[in-house]
Amino acid sequence: MSTVSPYGRVRARLEEAWRRRALSLKALSFALVGVVNTAVDYCIFLLVRAALSHSAVALAGFSALADRCHCGAATTLLLIVSNMISWSVAISGSYVMNSSITFAAESGRKLNWRHYITFIVSGIVGLIANTAALVFVAQVLLLPVWLAKAAAILASFVVNFSMSHFIVFRVRNGPRT
Numbered sequence: 001m002s003t004v005s006p007y008g009r010v011r012a013r014l015e016e017a018w019r020r021r022a023l024s025l026k027a028l029s030f031a032l033v034g035v036v037n038t039a040v041d042y043c044i045f046l047l048v049r050a051a052l053s054h055s056a057v058a059l060a061g062f063s064a065l066a067d068r069c070h071c072g073a074a075t076t077l078l079l080i081v082s083n084m085i086s087w088s089v090a091i092s093g094s095y096v097m098n099s100s101i102t103f104a105a106e107s108g109r110k111l112n113w114r115h116y117i118t119f120i121v122s123g124i125v126g127l128i129a130n131t132a133a134l135v136f137v138a139q140v141l142l143l144p145v146w147l148a149k150a151a152a153i154l155a156s157f158v159v160n161f162s163m164s165h166f167i168v169f170r171v172r173n174g175p176r177t
Contacts, residue, residue, distance in 0.1 A: 023165070029102040030161050033094055041090035049082040087127075095119045103169035115168055122163030130156035 004012070052058040062074035062081075095116050099107040107115065133155035138148035 026102055026165065027161055030098065030164065031157065033097045033102060034157065034160075036097065037090040037094040040093055041086045043086075044089045045082050045086035048085045049078065052078055052082060087123075091120055091123045092116075094123075098164060098169070103164065106169040106171055118168045119164065122160060122168055125163060126156040126160035129159040 052062075059074060059078075062077040066074045066077055096111065098119075099111055099115070100109050130152045134148050134152035137143050137151045138145055141148075143151075
């Protein structure tokens with residue numbers, strides 16, 4: 001009779017939990033996908049911002065739009081557009097990775113327009129939760145901005161994971177659409 005080492009028992013439990021796709025492992029996988037997509041978001045943001053800020057046509061367009069709508073400086077619009085583009089790329093990548101890895105059992109590793117739109121809407125809900133937590137912690141609780149941002153990231157993680165687990169990639173009865 002062979003004895004299994006403590007390492008072997010832990011590894012076996014992790015493998016079984018991964019096969020059963022335990023909630024905590026899904027959350028970990030979701031977080032790791034989030035780390036990758038945060039890096040994608042950041043890099044795309046910097047590239048788009050640099051490209052647009054060196055484009056005379058883009059800068060002229062932002063200035064004209066800022067003047068027309070009285071919505072602030074052209075540099076603010078530049079940041080908003082760059083952020084929206086990078087967020088769009090990152091959330092699309094997040095949907096593909098979460099469909100293929102984190103929620104593979106629920107999605108059948110198939111991409112679906114309805115689930116993609118639902119995922120984007122849930123991402124917007126997460127963005128709202130993030131912003132609300134940031135403002136609440138920084139402005140109401142008067143804690144440092146770095147701590148407020150950390151709380152905001154945690155809030156959006158909880159909302160985004162919950163929305164993905166219980167709404168976007170929930171186990172459905174019947175044929176997959």
